[in-house]
Amino acid sequence: MANPDFESNARWRDLDKLLLRPGNLVNENFEPGPQLRSDLQEYARVLVVGAGGLGCELLKDFALSGFRNLEVIDMDRIEVTNLNRQFLFRLQDVGRPKAEVAAQRVMERVSGVNIVPHFCRIEDKEVEFYNDFNIIALGLDSIEARSYINAVACSFLEYDSEDNPIQETMKPMVDGGTEGFKGHARVIMPGVTPCFECTIWLFPPQVKFPLCTLAETPRTAAHCIEYAHLIKWDEVNSGKAFDADDPEHMQWIYSEATKRAELFGIPGVTYSLTQGVVKNIIPAIASTNAIISAACALEALKLATGCSKTLSNYLTYNGLEGLHTKVTEFFKDKDCLVCGPGVLLELDTSITLQKFIELVEEHPKLLLAKASVTHRGKNLYMQAPPVLEEMTRSNLNLPLYDLMDKTPKDVIHITGMVSKNDKKTSCLRKLRVVFKGVDVVTEMDTAGGA
């Protein structure tokens, strides 16, 4: 244990100024007092996803802001090219897992903090792993990973019978992202503020060059690299999967791209550009990472203690031409499949899938004809194509409750056609299904038989 005298005063003087005094701009549940800091230190558990440029900053910021129970997850190993901005890493760390080195370095530097590293993919962890944290901080560079964590965090969210989100089930996230001089920081409070999926349109799709341009009329160095990567690799290494993390593969792409560039008289193909294009690496600037991470860490501190109102809800920072920063309040998509409540249906355990599909067709909030039904990745019934319809047809006569593995309440998804002003459109809806009487029976059983 750390020295109690030091712990109790000087070190946390500045944090205490925020946590001991009442204010006007605080959260409505803010209860200033010395207990708050010790609760923050003892009970707040934060997961940092990603131990790259943002992740290093986030870990440092959290540790210095009073958080003590931190965990970090990252699947990558340290590369030489990381060292310019991922400041927790040294040359001798190259090849070691980022999560482990980052955790170790911050623990060495900041006494009292405990950081558990996880060197694995985010998908490798059980979903329940993520439920163990009070806040999840995202320092990621891919839409895919963000979308995954967002779906996991939102899956803990429950709604009451009036479709209000239940506070204890909310898993707040702070999300940072940078691209050169630009960055964003946002707070996602599932059920309250828009989730990642509600605003996926904020992310422009990746630039994809037309294959025929690559094959026929390359004009830029990037075209030559993508030609080697997307066309030439398969042509020559038939069947062998390309691995962007294998230096030999990358070298091969580089030399092929160079040849092609010479053929067309195009300058500018370098090894680092090759890496950048193939791995879709966006130039990263240490200070942008620092700014964005600082904003995220502050929001996490506010979420945990209530010492100030949180960012509402999307901050953009642009240092490209002068400096511009702005906060935009985005709104939830009430029909969001990930964070929305969905339509609540109370059903008898005896209802068959067939009857359920009929009910969905007549339900005033749904009126969904030709419904296909999916439960947790299992297709219970598919209207089309014929090959899937045949495979799922026998389910129609079975009780839905059995098809859902006797889960008393759960989310299911349906797709079908709705008619609006004589026009038919297809839609995808989320349902919350609750089976009547199931919970009661369990309670009676445990109450002692008879």
Next chain:
Amino acid sequence: MIRLFKVKEKQREAAENNNGRAPVKKQSPGELRLNKDISELNLPQTTKISFPNGKDELMNFEVSIRPDEGYYRSGKFEFTFQVSPTYPHEAPKVKCKTKVYHPNIDLEGNVCLNILREDWKPVLNINTVIYGLNYLFTHPNHEDPLNHEAAAVLRDNPKTFEANVRRAMSGGYVGNNTFSRCIY
């Protein structure tokens, strides 16, 4: 605000009664959207779809096209579709498994179809892509070639092109390339 005192209570409770919920199988928004696309497929006569991994694994599937008109009439062409979890933000990855003599499909199976790359939009769907592939067989186009030898022949000498396509589909040589029979 997350109410740390609640967290305290919860942790105490959790230690006492460990009533965990059922493990959740994660279904990405992309999978849900793909399910919707699949459940609404309205395939042309020429096209069949199959799911080699069964009814619950729809992210990888196969499509076979048997054109009923044009140069490729009576041939059978197999495609693989790979759909990522960020679908429809990203287009599906489509490859032609059947080696084909075609200006817009190279000998490795890369397909030059604008909606699979630069013109992909999230409002498009699997049905659109399948119709696009069908169109490639009825309207091969020499202006956006991947196989530029085939494209040049189509442009300069459609009769020779037709003969080449026939020869390739019956399992013969065109130039230095050998093809497998795909007329059944």
